[in-house]
Amino acid sequence: MTSAKTRYLGYGVLLVLGLLAPYVIYPVFLMNALCFALFACAFNLLLGYTGLLSFGHAAFFGTAAYITGYTAKVMGLSTGLAILAGTAAALLLGIIFGGLSIRRQGIYFAMITLALAQLVFFVYLQASFTGGEDGLQAIPRGKLLWVINLENDRTLYYVVFAIFLFGFLLIHRTIHSPFGQVMKAIRENEPRAISLGYDVNKYKMLAFVLSAALAGLAGATNAIVFTFVTLTNVDWHTSGDVVLMTLLGGMGSIFGPVVGAFSIVTLESKLSDKVGSLVTVIIGAIFVICVLLFRRGIVGEIQGLYRRVVGSRP
Amino acid sequence: MTEIFGVPIAALFGQLVLGLVNGCFYAMLSLGLAIIFGMLNIINFAHGAFYMLGAVFTWFFLTTWNISWWWSLLLAPLAVGIFGIVVERVFLKRLYKVDPLYGLLLTFGLALVIEGLFRYKYGASGLPYGIPEVFQGALNLGFMFLPKYRAIVVGVTLVVCFGTWLVIERTQLGAYLRAGTENPPLVQAFGINVPAMITLTYAIGVGLAGLAGVLAAPTLQVSPLMGSNLIIVVFAVVVIGGMGSILGSILTGLGLGLIEGLTKVFYSQASNTVVFMIMALVLLVRPAGLFGREK
Numbered sequence: 001m002t003s004a005k006t007r008y009l010g011y012g013v014l015l016v017l018g019l020l021a022p023y024v025i026y027p028v029f030l031m032n033a034l035c036f037a038l039f040a041c042a043f044n045l046l047l048g049y050t051g052l053l054s055f056g057h058a059a060f061f062g063t064a065a066y067i068t069g070y071t072a073k074v075m076g077l078s079t080g081l082a083i084l085a086g087t088a089a090a091l092l093l094g095i096i097f098g099g100l101s102i103r104r105q106g107i108y109f110a111m112i113t114l115a116l117a118q119l120v121f122f123v124y125l126q127a128s129f130t131g132g133e134d135g136l137q138a139i140p141r142g143k144l145l146w147v148i149n150l151e152n153d154r155t156l157y158y159v160v161f162a163i164f165l166f167g168f169l170l171i172h173r174t175i176h177s178p179f180g181q182v183m184k185a186i187r188e189n190e191p192r193a194i195s196l197g198y199d200v201n202k203y204k205m206l207a208f209v210l211s212a213a214l215a216g217l218a219g220a221t222n223a224i225v226f227t228f229v230t231l232t233n234v235d236w237h238t239s240g241d242v243v244l245m246t247l248l249g250g251m252g253s254i255f256g257p258v259v260g261a262f263s264i265v266t267l268e269s270k271l272s273d274k275v276g277s278l279v280t281v282i283i284g285a286i287f288v289i290c291v292l293l294f295r296r297g298i299v300g301e302i303q304g305l306y307r308r309v310v311g312s313r314p
Numbered sequence: 315m316t317e318i319f320g321v322p323i324a325a326l327f328g329q330l331v332l333g334l335v336n337g338c339f340y341a342m343l344s345l346g347l348a349i350i351f352g353m354l355n356i357i358n359f360a361h362g363a364f365y366m367l368g369a370v371f372t373w374f375f376l377t378t379w380n381i382s383w384w385w386s387l388l389l390a391p392l393a394v395g396i397f398g399i400v401v402e403r404v405f406l407k408r409l410y411k412v413d414p415l416y417g418l419l420l421t422f423g424l425a426l427v428i429e430g431l432f433r434y435k436y437g438a439s440g441l442p443y444g445i446p447e448v449f450q451g452a453l454n455l456g457f458m459f460l461p462k463y464r465a466i467v468v469g470v471t472l473v474v475c476f477g478t479w480l481v482i483e484r485t486q487l488g489a490y491l492r493a494g495t496e497n498p499p500l501v502q503a504f505g506i507n508v509p510a511m512i513t514l515t516y517a518i519g520v521g522l523a524g525l526a527g528v529l530a531a532p533t534l535q536v537s538p539l540m541g542s543n544l545i546i547v548v549f550a551v552v553v554i555g556g557m558g559s560i561l562g563s564i565l566t567g568l569g570l571g572l573i574e575g576l577t578k579v580f581y582s583q584a585s586n587t588v589v590f591m592i593m594a595l596v597l598l599v600r601p602a603g604l605f606g607r608e609k
Contacts, residue, residue: 103601119590281430287423
């Protein structure tokens, strides 16, 4: 079998697994994992393919969640429109963040995004529409396109799965487009990309805004799934979590962030009632181990192993 | 009572002094970050955790061994520095050949581990630490009362910061350090032990954070989470000042503390965010930072 055939077979198996999963596993858990998987994929577009480490992506996730919750609950927007409104808000915020942060490179970029996200956190802490410390509660799940009742967990799951697939395929398409090639060129050697005549800042900005909007889509969907939004969604811990998901799964690989997100979400849900506040310690330890021992992440290491095994054959 | 813009003078100066005290912590932490960044090319995300360690050690020394605050001023930064040496030797030295972003990620993980462990042990709430008896009370300056302890914090910070500046700019060791920042292989070729210098730099940098923690212990609450919120503000301070200049990071830290204090008087809702807003403004006007040297 050719490798392309194997790959399509693999995609097919994953798709079937995704469709059958809610009959085996608790749908809300799956939806949460899918939201974070999309979030991590969006983040990976920036870190893995453009080489920009944003430490403030929770701002987009959380902003979209708040706007979706607010428009659905207070303004009575239908669910689909509310999700779109949330995503659009994240996109706008992405333009502001991007415009400021791509003025600096490398480590400064990380610090700037982190500081801007903290600014957003404090604004939401004090603003009235977010409900402050209480958060936004009892967001209606409502109906999609007037007919599909989203109160049913399994129905909602398929909507979330479709949203995830949309985001995932969009990212996949972007990476394999000429635009994606330029992004990778910037990651590998920015001065060279400039000398080849590319307007590097324009490409970075576009990647940043796309990443912010998709992170927003994930946050907006998450708000509908849980029917509440709290400050945790904009907290810097959440920004750290998405960095870890991408690092653990494998940055710069298309499936890495998905694997990382499912691993971390599973870990957090299994451990939080057993070890309580020690979860942070475990998360931190995984960070350290990833950086020291396997920087390519789970998927990257498996790919490396596969290539060594297959490549050694005559 | 005399007033300026409708604010009593005593209250205004009170907030300014408080702001200056905060500015001292910013200055000392950003100074440490800048020194470490210069030599190791790593942004030490664990800096807030080391600051917290300084404060918790101070508290621990007093409650367990009845060691006074004065001795802690010496011993806690030393202990934090030694811990820093271990961290540098065990973890960071493996990362000098890879992208500096990994250093940020590793120290972020370390910060989570350290803070998580202390939170597990002591809980999220504060541990009480009283102001040393000698420094209780306030000085009457005529227009305001200056709490003695705050004066001490500012005094110690100024002495330590300018001492550090003197050592770096005016001594042989400082010359090696500056040379090592510019061109490590060349300095090594002259027979200077660069790896040892890197370790020492990291120890001094986190030692400064520990010292800030000792100073913070009696004024702010000693708590396992005290460092994580502070470090993000300090990052903004570092972006505003730029890490190219030692004096620059000290002045930026103190100045931003004062501005924050003023904001508390005139528009308290923005006091949490003013530093970040200034950062955004500086990025628009002068992207390299106020004292930055790079392009």
